[in-house]
Amino acid sequence: MRMLAIPNAVVDICRKLHTAGFHSYVVGGAVRDSLLNRPVHDWDIATNAAPEDCIAIFPKVIPTGMKYGTVTIVSESCHVEVTTYRCDGVYRDGRRPESVGFVADIQTDLARRDFTINAMAYDPLDNCLIDPFGGQQDLRDRLIRTVGGASRRFAEDALRMLRAVRFMAELGFTLDPGIVQELQPEMLGRISMERIREEFSKIVLSDGLADAIRLLRERGLLAVFLPALAATDIPQNRYHKLTVFEHCLKAAELIRPDLTLRLAALLHDTGKPHTRSISPDGQVHFYRHEAAGAELAQAALLNLKYPKNLARRVALLITQHMSDLNDQTSDKSLRRTIQRVGADNIFLLLDLRIADRAAGKALQKPFDEVGFRKRIANMVQQAPLSLDRLAVNGDQIMKALGLPRGPLVGEILEQLLDRVLADPELNTEKALLAMARTIAERGAMEHGASDCGAQD
Numbered sequence: 001m002r003m004l005a006i007p008n009a010v011v012d013i014c015r016k017l018h019t020a021g022f023h024s025y026v027v028g029g030a031v032r033d034s035l036l037n038r039p040v041h042d043w044d045i046a047t048n049a050a051p052e053d054c055i056a057i058f059p060k061v062i063p064t065g066m067k068y069g070t071v072t073i074v075s076e077s078c079h080v081e082v083t084t085y086r087c088d089g090v091y092r093d094g095r096r097p098e099s100v101g102f103v104a105d106i107q108t109d110l111a112r113r114d115f116t117i118n119a120m121a122y123d124p125l126d127n128c129l130i131d132p133f134g135g136q137q138d139l140r141d142r143l144i145r146t147v148g149g150a151s152r153r154f155a156e157d158a159l160r161m162l163r164a165v166r167f168m169a170e171l172g173f174t175l176d177p178g179i180v181q182e183l184q185p186e187m188l189g190r191i192s193m194e195r196i197r198e199e200f201s202k203i204v205l206s207d208g209l210a211d212a213i214r215l216l217r218e219r220g221l222l223a224v225f226l227p228a229l230a231a232t233d234i235p236q237n238r239y240h241k242l243t244v245f246e247h248c249l250k251a252a253e254l255i256r257p258d259l260t261l262r263l264a265a266l267l268h269d270t271g272k273p274h275t276r277s278i279s280p281d282g283q284v285h286f287y288r289h290e291a292a293g294a295e296l297a298q299a300a301l302l303n304l305k306y307p308k309n310l311a312r313r314v315a316l317l318i319t320q321h322m323s324d325l326n327d328q329t330s331d332k333s334l335r336r337t338i339q340r341v342g343a344d345n346i347f348l349l350l351d352l353r354i355a356d357r358a359a360g361k362a363l364q365k366p367f368d369e370v371g372f373r374k375r376i377a378n379m380v381q382q383a384p385l386s387l388d389r390l391a392v393n394g395d396q397i398m399k400a401l402g403l404p405r406g407p408l409v410g411e412i413l414e415q416l417l418d419r420v421l422a423d424p425e426l427n428t429e430k431a432l433l434a435m436a437r438t439i440a441e442r443g444a445m446e447h448g449a450s451d452c453g454a455q456d
Contacts, residue, residue, distance in 0.1 A: 004034040006124040009075040010043045013058070013082065014124055020057050022049040024082075025106055025121035025130065032117045035139055036171070045082045046109055046121060050102070054082055068100050085109040091156040107132050114153055114160050115167065116145045142173045150182040158187040161221065162199035169203045169212035185220035196225050197304040204262045210249040213266070217245070225304060228270040228296040236272070237284035240360050244272045250359035255351055260310060264317040264352050267297035294319040316341060317352050325353045327372045334376070335383050335421045343380045350376070384420050384427045387413050392432045400433050401440050412439050 006026060017024040024047040026034075033040045047054075051071045055061045062072040062079075069084035087108055089099035103109060106121050107130070113119040116135040122128070129136070133147050144167050146153045146160075154160050164179050188196065203212045213229075216222040223230040232244040240247055252265040271292030277285050298315035302308065323337045338346045354369065384390060394409045403409055416435060420427045426435070 003127050004031070004122055004124065006034070006122075007043065007078065009077045010045070010080055011124045012075070013045060013073055013080055016057055017045075017047055017049055017054075018125060020049070020053070022047050022053065023106070023123075024049070025123050027110075027121045028113070028118055031120045031122045031129075032135070032139070034122070035120075035136065043078065043080050045080055046085055046106060047082055048085050048104055048106075049082075050084055069102055086112070088112045088156070096157070106130055111147060113147055114157075114163060116147055117167070119147050142171070143176060144168060144171075144173050144179065145176040146179060150176070150178045154182050154184070154187060159191050159195050159199060161187065162196065162203070162216075165212045165215060165221075166199050166203050166206070168215075169206035169208035172208055175215075180215070180219070183215075183219040183221060185224050188221055188224045193225065193303060194305045197306060200225070200304070201259060204252070204266065205257045205259060209262070210253050213249060226300055228300045229266060231273050232270055234273055234276070235284075237286070242359070244269050247359050251352075251355040254358050255355040258348075260313055260317070261348060261351055263297075263301065263306075263310075264314045264321070264348075265355055267293065267300065267314065268318045268321050268352065268356060269293060270296045270300075290319055290322050313345065313348075316345060317349055320349055321352050321356060323349065323353065325350055325372075327368045327375075331379070332422055334379060335385060335424075338376070338380060338383075339385045339417075339421055343385065346376055346380065347373070383424055384417070387417055389427075390416055390420065390432060391427050391429045392416070392436070396429070397433070397436050401437055403440065408440065412436050415439050 004026075010026060014024045014026070024045050026043065027046045028044045030040045030043050049057070051063065051066050051069055054071050054073065055063070058073050060074040062074060064070045064072045064081060069086050071082055073080050073082055085103045085106060085108065086100045087103050088097035089101065091097050110119040110121060110130065110132055116133040116138045118135070119131075119133050120135045121130040123130075134145075138145055144164055146164075161183050164175060165183075167173060168175050203209055203216075206212065213222065217230050217233070229245070229248065232248060233246075234244050236242070236244055236247065242250060248266050248269055251268065252262050255261045255265045269286075269289065271289035271294070272286045274292045274296070275286045275289040277287065279285060294315040297318050298311045301311035301314060320337070320341050323340075324333055325337065329337075337349075341349050350373070354367075379385075390413065394405075394413060397403065397409055397412055398405060416432050416439075419435060420432075426432065
């Protein structure tokens with residue numbers, strides 16, 4: 001058995017427990033990822049010491065979950081969860097046991113865990129691996145199996161269905177046929193959207209998201225929490241070889257692993273089933289699908305309890321994903337696009353647009369992406385893209401035109417910005433005040449005409 005690389009702080013905790021007369025092991029994902037030479041983000045220890053023993057042994061302990069035998073030991077370099085060996089009582093809500101019992105041996109503790117690759121324990125003091133369910137062999141075989149029958153494990157906590165698919169996506173492993181057979185959509189109804197969201201986000205950010213989400217749709221789970229995406233398995237028009245669903249998966253695969261971008265890519269064409277039409281010549285169209293998709297995506301993400309800001313940003317990107325963004329785009333059009341989405345979002349929109357195009361037909365026009373990005377960056381820095389970059393402000397307009405504070409001043413500024421976006425050379429105080437006067441006079445004339453009409 002090769003020595004696993006365990007942080008000194010974790011080894012010190014095990015050593016102090018041993019000195020006090022207790023056994024302890026590193027357990028769970030830390031062992032799995034160490035064996036796979038993957039980065040470990042969370043370190044967990046199982047021990048036969050009770051929580052009260054840990055509180056007595058260590059100077060700084062947080063009583064994280066005393067009911068379940070868990071405390072968090074705080075060291076200088078990390079926080080480590082330490083849990084007493086336990087067995088779980090009856091699961092009645094499909095989420096957590098009604099009670100837990102503390103036990104004396106590590107094997108019983110490992111038997112309650114979800115998958116064999118998570119049911120191993122490592123003693124860093126003796127360099128000893130406890131593997132009663134063949135987890136190490138399953139790592140070699142790149143296989144995900146449950147500890148015991150999948151139906152029992154999923155009945156205990158239905159979220160384990162999504163966890164199995166998530167491990168498949170993250171590790172590139174195969175699911176045991178028994179797991180696939182027990183992926184039952186009706187069981188997900190017991191799980192809160194918050195918990196589903198956490199697992200789904202990890203799937204979305206993984207390298208294997210396409211196969212994972214494809215399996216979720218095939219087994220009916222995707223329709224439970226993301227019906228808008230599940231409903232996109234329809235053919236497209238002559239511009240695409242893939243179905244809408246497969247096109248969305250491909251776009252998400254091609255985009256960098258940022259949650260906002262991946263969600264936008266997955267959901268960008270969800271409006272197509274709702275906007276599909278066939279013209280007299282037999283051609284299929286999806287007019288305004290971007291607007292319909294943005295509405296569906298925002299509602300879906302809010303239902304999954306994603307933050308409102310993230311949902312709105314994804315919806316904005318989807319609304320604008322048909323924007324003209326390539327190295328042939330005129331400066332005028334590009335300035336208007338940046339103004340619509342904002343400087344903070346323009347590069348995200350470009351990433352989405354590139355992935356969308358790449359996931360379509362294989363033949364694409366040559367595109368100088370590096371040069372275009374530099375062009376956008378220069379425009380963001382230099383062009384007048386917002387009201388605060390105009391050469392005049394509201395106070396100047398009110399003073400020069402003798403106008404009171406009110407909505408007319410705001411309307412004038414918006415129209416000035418619109419003209420400057422078309423021609424930045426107009427962004428001088430003299431030119432803008434002249435245009436402001438014309439706009440104000442026209443507004444006054446229109447207002448007077450409407451008053452006369454009202455009197456008639």
